[in-house]
Amino acid sequence: MRPLIVAATDAEIAPSIDFLKRLQIPYLTTGVGMTATAYQLGKSITQIRPDYILNVGIGGALYKDIPLGTVIQITKDSFSELGAEDGELFLPIEELGFGKSVFTPSFPSLASPPQLALHTGITVNTVHGNEQSILLLKARLSSATIETMEGAAVFFVSEAENIPCLQIRAISNYVEKRNRQAWEIPLAIKNLNVWLQEFILKNSL
């Protein structure tokens, strides 16, 4: 099974670039956010038709029971801001009758599937950093545990193109009042890339 590795930034997969080149595994960095991701991934898979998409990156945890640096799998993701406000209420796009916001991709059949904790993600344009908006988010979407800026866009393309997909994230920070100094990006990137290379060795040779 040949994957296409998809990350938002070069930095997130920098420790694996030489490894991926050596094994001739295709990879794509899209730029941060769902618009860039949907555009770049959609364009790329017209040229490379992978057996599956492997979306990797860092992400924020909504709750502190997940240690920073932990590598997890997101199996359900949503465009959590896609909809309309109605006073105090939020109406998701489904209620407006204009499509869907929640995605659960099909998984590839692998020799060695990831054996990681499974999580539900939300995908946002604005990284939450305000206590009030975080409380409202947790009340509205109580099953969500991880926040990223691309996950649902990758799942959207995977579903539209009927290509199985995995989303793997290493936790770099907690979703809390903005506290950039507490982010552990180097640890998350290191753990993510150790996981990625082991996974590729078990599944792509």
Ligand SMILES: O=C(O)c1cccc(C(=O)CC[C@H]2O[C@@H](n3cnc4c(=O)[nH]cnc43)[C@H](O)[C@@H]2O)c1
């Ligand atoms: O400095 C910042 O405030 C900042 C905010 C978001 C991301 C970054 C990055 O340097 C990495 C880009 C990448 O990170 C993902 N990410 C990581 N943590 C979160 C989060 O708490 N909420 C949403 N996205 C997050 C995201 O997928 C970006 O592609 C710096």
